[in-house]
Amino acid sequence: MIYIAQFFLYFLVFMAGAGIFSFLNVVVYRLPRKISFVTGRSHCPSCGATLRWYDMVPVFNWFYLRGKCRDCRARISFRYPAVEMLGGVLALLCMHYFDESAAAVAAFAFLAVLTVVALIDADTMEIPNGLVIGLLIIAAVAWACGVEPAWKDRLIGLVCVSVPMLLLALAIPGAFGGGDIKLMAAAGLFLGWKLCLTAMFLAIVTGGIYGIYLLATRRKGKKEHFAFGPFLCVGMAAALFWGEQLLEWYLGLYHF
Ligand SMILES: [Zn+2]
Numbered sequence: 076m077i078y079i080a081q082f083f084l085y086f087l088v089f090m091a092g093a094g095i096f097s098f099l100n101v102v103v104y105r106l107p108r109k110i111s112f113v114t115g116r117s118h119c120p121s122c123g124a125t126l127r128w129y130d131m132v133p134v135f136n137w138f139y140l141r142g143k144c145r146d147c148r149a150r151i152s153f154r155y156p157a158v159e160m161l162g163g164v165l166a167l168l169c170m171h172y173f174d175e176s177a178a179a180v181a182a183f184a185f186l187a188v189l190t191v192v193a194l195i196d197a198d199t200m201e202i203p204n205g206l207v208i209g210l211l212i213i214a215a216v217a218w219a220c221g222v223e224p225a226w227k228d229r230l231i232g233l234v235c236v237s238v239p240m241l242l243l244a245l246a247i248p249g250a251f252g253g254g255d256i257k258l259m260a261a262a263g264l265f266l267g268w269k270l271c272l273t274a275m276f277l278a279i280v281t282g283g284i285y286g287i288y289l290l291a292t293r294r295k296g297k298k299e300h301f302a303f304g305p306f307l308c309v310g311m312a313a314a315l316f317w318g319e320q321l322l323e324w325y326l327g328l329y330h331f
Pocket residue numbers: 119120121122123124144145146147148149
């Protein structure tokens with residue numbers, strides 16, 4: 076019986092995360108288009124048919140409709156259920172990795188905003204300031220609730236990556252976008268300096284590999300840019316869950 080109860084709890088947490096990220100899909104679509112995301116029912120972008128309440132069931136609905144609009148049969152991008160599944164998985168990871176509920180909720184809220192940042196940056200090459208302010212508010216609330224890290228670590232986190240990025244951008248115009256710099260300042264206040272540095276390291280490695288891939292396959296020229304925000308966001312998510320272990324392992328390499 077206990078296993079069934081456990082499974083049911085996990086299922087509920089997954090669906091709650093997927094439901095919240097289903098709303099984030101709406102935010103990602105509407106925010107750059109300056110449409111209000113609190114009013115107005117969701118509708119099919121092809122035929123304009125309003126979605127019914129049973130079309131709102133995260134993940135399952137897309138598979139049930141085989142990725143097509145119920146009315147006009149237009150294709151619905153796999154990105155929507157993928158983002159919803161990501162929300163479910165992140166909710167489960169937050170529950171698993173943070174024993175304290177305030178820390179788990181703060182981490183999930185942080186990851187939710189990062190997801191919106193990553194998708195909008197990938198779509199438009201811009202990070203809206205409202206999202207950076209959202210991250211600052213989450214960091215301040217987590218700080219006020221006594222969630223780790225300590226205040227000194229948070230304040231160093233605010234500047235330890237953002238200031239070097241700013242200096243580099245001033246020295247080499249176009250090295251980083253202003254949005255990336257603001258993002259790393261706000262996120263650093265949440266993560267603290269250790270995880271913020273780890274996140275930057277992961278972003279540079281993965282972004283670098285992607286850049287080499289683009290050059291090698293001649294998809295982009297040397298002078299062209301690609302959005303770095305998604306790599307920063309993935310790096311921060313990985314650092315949030317596994318940063319401590321990664322640091323221990325990395326520093327352990329230098330123990331003779
Ligand atoms: Zn339609």
